[in-house]
Amino acid sequence: MAFKTILAVIGPHMSDDDLKLAADLCDEIGAHLAVLAVAIAAPPPVGEYAAIVSEDWLKERQLDETLLKKRVTAVSAFLAGRALSADVSSEYPEVGGADERIGRRARYADITVIGPELLAGETLKGKVIEGALFSSGKPLLIVPSGSRATLKPKRVLVAWDARLEASRAVRESLEMLIGADQVRLVMVDPVEDEYHHGQEPGADAAAYLARHRVKVMIDRLPSSNHSIADVLRQHAIDIAADLMVMGAYGHSRLRERIFGGVTRSMLEEQSLPILMAR
Template sequence: MAFKKTILAVTGPSQGDGDLKLAADLCNEIGAHLAVLVVVIAAPPPVGEYAAVVSQAWLEERQADENLLKKRTAAVSAFLAGRALSADVSSAYPEAGWADETIGRRARYADVTLIGPELLAGETLKSKVIEGALFSSGKPLLLVPEGARPTLKPKRVLVAWDTRLESSRAVRESLDMLIGADEVHLVMVDPVEDEYHHGAEPGADAAAYLARHGVKVIVDRLPSSNHSVADVLRRHAVDIAADLVVMGAYGHSRLRERILGGVTKSMLEDPSMPILMAR
């Protein structure tokens, strides 16, 4: 599997250049191209009986948004021009209802979409990038929280394994990194030993698959002990000094995760270290 050659970073007018610098450093680490998408989500049109009265104000708001988009795009271009880096910048002004699809279409032409600390600190644009990357691109998402030191050449990796299709996709998308790591911990929490779940020996089949690719894999079967799966994974990642967590995203439906919670939702809300997610 070829190493990742294009990283997509999404930014908006309220972000600085911190996430871009982080993305540029990752590109320099592996000799990749940096694609930057500048996004401003369009102001929604007025509705109701006062729509005609406020329509001029709405038009002015949209014009102001477009000016912000041009200004931010120019600033990003200047940032990239000052670096010895293969890069390009594009912009989009989508309506809120299809902003995730717009971002997802752009992410299809990258190997991974990066969300850094500045974007994570936001709300609307962050959610659109997450949904676009995971549900509209077919490519993985890399979350980098504040204070983390990300690398695309990790030495220790925790792979959250639960036998679902999403976990398999995450392993496949990260295989090039797993091969180069010193240790890869295949972690299962409360594995179920039967043919419909983890098999007679939980983790054995996945470990054998990774080993055939030359991955130095260790199987860790952990009890939850009344803790959430997300908390168990976070704690174990710290215990093994993992540089990266690899996991599948939304093994359950988005609606179920939003209402009942889940591992994906918890990790998205509190990514304590770099996490590569795939679906």
């Protein structure tokens, strides 16, 4: 699909680096930039000390709200200096509901972008990722430090496991895949049967892409006692990929957290921009 609105989420203490990255992506494809400034509120005090600390808690909230307003004003000034269609809004949720609030805003964009500065954080990063993937129905683009952000990639690695999530990621990135010089449909230890990858792993997916004029090749790789995530990362380096496309959370978040998973590993260590969809 075409990306006409890009959502960038920023915190009150962040610089303009991630904002500039998102603005450059909008310039690249002629998209509207929606900026959401988010501060996560501390939960209200409870228990026997609540009365003592409540005044400090209220002061903290007032300070947070003041900083958030200042950040919105600064972002508005930044956007006014760019020849760019844009808007800015803010949210001040408590930690328990932050992902839902962010996800609700992301429903009105085509893709959410997370830049290196947000990735370097913890709480807000996690809430943006969960909100985008589980509460928006839209894809997420993760851009790690040291990589080049683009929505017009020349070489794309598609991590294909024949799951619904992978199919969704392909559909969401289809316009980029059509415009790429080379798309590698990559499977790690593919299973050859009708319930998994089919009698010829990747053939159906490649045929679907080829009908959309995607220049696609199939790579079937052995894991050789390495994790799937490590195999995908290394192959992306080997083919000089500009972007990886993959489905996110084929299992529940709880199972991924307990047992690990490709999504979790990719979120913890990125080597190139990754488009995820669920």
